[in-house]
Amino acid sequence: MSGTPHETDHHAPTAGTGYTVVGGGAIGGTLAFALARAGHPVRVIDTDPAHVAAIRAHGLTVARGEHRESVRVAAATPDEFDGPVHRVLLAVKAQATGGAMSWIAPRLAEDGYVVSVQNGFNEELIAERIGADRTVAAFVNIFADVIEPGVVLDGGAGALVIGEPGGAPVSERVRRLVADLRSWGPAEASANVEGYLWAKAGFGAMLAATALADAPMADLIDRHAPAMAALTAEIFDVADALDITLEAFDAFEPDGFRRAAAPAARHDATARLTGWLRTQAKDRSGIWRDLAVRHRPVEVTTHYADVFEQAARHGVATPVLRAVIAGLRELEGAPELMSEERLDALDRLADAPAGSPAPHGPPAAAGAGPEGAAAESAGAVRAWLAAHQEDMVADLDAYTSRESSSDDRAALETCLAWLRGWLDASLGAPAAEEILPREETGDILVRRYPATGAAVPGDDRPVLLLGHYDTVWSTGTLAEWPFRRDGDLITGPGVFDMKAGLVQAVWALRALDALGLPRPACTLMLNGDEETGSLTSRDAIVAEALDSRAALVFEAAADGAVKTARKGVGLFTVTVTGTEAHAGLDPQAGASAVEELAHQILRLSALRDPAAGTSLNVGVIEGGTRSNVTAGHARGRLDIRVATDAERRRIGEALAALRPVDPRTSVEVSGDWNRPVFERTEAVAELAELARGCAALLGFELRETSVGGASDGNFVVAAGVPVLDGIGAVGSGAHARSEHTTVSGLVERAALTATVLTSLAGR
Helix, strand or coil: CCCCCCEEEEECCCCCCCEEEECCCHHHHHHHHHHHHCCCCEEEECCCHHHHHHHHHHCEEEEECCEEEEEECEEECHHHCCCCEEEEEECCCHHHHHHHHHHHHHHEEEEEEEEECCCCCCHHHHHHHHCHHHEEEEEEECCEEEEECCEEEECCCCEEEEECHHHCCCCHHHHHHHHHHCCCCCEEECCCHHHHHHHHHHHHHHHHHHCCCCCCHHHHHHHCHHHHHHHHHHHHHHHHHCCCCCCCECCECHHHHCCCCCHHHHHHHHHHHHHHHCCCCCCCCHHHHHHHCCCCCCCHHHHCHHHHHHHHHHCCCCHHHHHHHHHHHHHCCCHHHCCHHHHHHHHHHHHCCCCCCCCCCCCCCCCCCCHHHHHHHHHHHHHHHHHCHHHHHHHHHHHHCCCCECCCHHHHHHHHHHHHHHHHHHHCCCCEEEEECCCCCEEEEEEEECCECCCCCCCCCCEEEEEECCECCCCCHHHHCCCEEECCEEECCCHHHHHHHHHHHHHHHHHHHHHCCCECCEEEEEEECHHHCCCCCHHHHHHHHHCCCEEEECCCCECCEEEEEECEEEEEEEEEECECCECCCCHHHCECHHHHHHHHHHHHHCCCEHHHCEEEEEEEEEECCCCCECCCEEEEEEEEEECCHHHHHHHHHHHHCCCCCCCCCEEEEEEEEEECCECCCHHHHHHHHHHHHHHHHHCCCCCEEEECCCCCHHHHHHCCCCEEECCCCCEECCCCCCCEEEHHHHHHHHHHHHHHHHHHHCC
16 A cells, blocks of 8 residues: 555566455455465455455555555456356355355356355355355465455464365365465365364354453463363364364364363463464454454354254254353444453353263254253254355345235236245155135145154144235336345345245244254145235135144234234225215205214224224225215225124124114125134143243244234134244334345244244154
8 A cells, every 4th residue: 555664566467377256354355465466366356345446446455563565456346247257265254155155156167166265164055056066175264354445464374274075185176276375375285174174163162252251362261261171172072973083273282172181181282272372463353353343243153053053963062152152142233241251151151060962862852852952953043044044035035026916816826836946946845735726816835844853742733834925015016126135134025024934934944954853744835815815715724724733824023023912803894875865956855875974983983992902993985976966875994903702792793783873874784804813812822932932042032912913823813723923024114115124033033933843843
């Protein structure tokens, strides 16, 4: 950068082997700088426009103390460059891997490949998108930070190991990569990159724990040896269950942190590690910086998704690691709560007497085993879903982009066809499928999935997963209001009511299958006329419910709360017939239907009882022909909501008893109760309590509420089947242009659904 006294500027030549570095932050920026300085053409792709602009203007700069050195590299945001790309160094945060691969995959050349120079375990997700043959594994331990746009602080020496995924022998492409990357430092090739990654998972957990307080890493590791030893031991127990051979790197020697390590060996290994950390320019971790300086979510919660997943599969308890991750989540957005007392609590947890679970064998189902096993399963589910949050967002994007207005049967048919293909790709073929055709509304889809895992003998009836795919939004809305994501916020027609709910349900099933956790048999039922009253699907819903043990309704949440009571809805029309006459020449000869309707409206208004939860609205009135004609006909349309069946009966009797004030007119009431009352029965309360316990295992409080709006859950409860309603999207704005949901809500509610299902499998 110009004006810096100790700066040199190197211009990278255009000859040589080119690299595309996706993610120009600490790791990506460090490697891009080294490759460009060595003469390789380098292009940096980064989502931060300010970072890209600074690199274009002044070059990519590495700072070492007071000395700054810059090289010229091409730089662009993803929107500005459309490829192709050949040799890609992927260096984005772990939680952004899915989104980055969505950009890379269609632009990657046939002979191209992607190297995961990231923290965490990301190779499997990359291979899912482009194939294992185009995926290269890497272990990276580079101490660096972006300190201003275009400038990376070099934090000192580190380690870089490249290899083929799955422990395959070192290939020629790996050797060439290593040769090029030695422009940075001591890069190596290995057939056991996995051993380095699992060793770093232990090391990284210690650094993650230090971010719970605002103090140097080395000091905190020294002062909290019990917590640090327990963290690494938990992770290495999982590695042992997978038969991973751990590899030492830099000053970290994993054997000294195993559960069986002698105290003296652990002390020496800790002393070597903390001594080395004190030589580094960075005395606090990047996790600490994300929380305290950048005020952004940390990626470490994604890093340990694989650890929690494998721990759940093999029955390894990870209470201390789980506590660290929960603590970091609490600090996101609240770094002022950092405190060394958090590490003191970890020490106490590590020292608490507890029987060590066997390192092998399937985990107990939540709700059917000890609290610790249930929490392990819940933690594994949430971590796995967090690692796939970008895939969930992509699915919601694709689904929202299929319009499905309740009054457009062609659009509903197209949307349902897409849904069937998506369900096949996501969950595989069902055990059975039924399409229930409807002439004027959307067809009904019923898919049956068998139980998985070892469930407790007992009720083998399925759990009904109920939702609708129609929306209130007219065809053409997408052209002016498409799906959009802005950070955690997602907007678009139908995202809240209720397309996100179905995405969450499907990913909940995927999580349980991926983790090998049990679930009961599930019936997925989707109708296409819910927004117009479910008039053509009601009977089918009730019939399916009667064969089910319980129902989860994926309607949107009420400010995060599940709905354990809904009002019944009545749609009625009061029609008055009078006698027409000339209002000026013969006013006494006529009997006004409009005037009579006014009397009836006043009578109807007296039926309201807010204390009992009863509302009555005359929303539309029509009548008469001309102002000089006594009205012969008038009509009022009513919307009535009741909270109890007793109120429903009272209102029904009152409507039946309506009589005209003017005996020359007649009054007729037509219509019916569109949806019965959804009362909080004992069975509904029990299901809500189960869900509340599942939410607690996931680290949040689940509230319940009563609402005035109705859903298809009303039919199910009235049929005597317990319902958990409102388990769908978190957000607000149903039926309005403010409609929105959140990315974090997708993960949270999918995790809740999965945990509820695996709990039901154990009951």
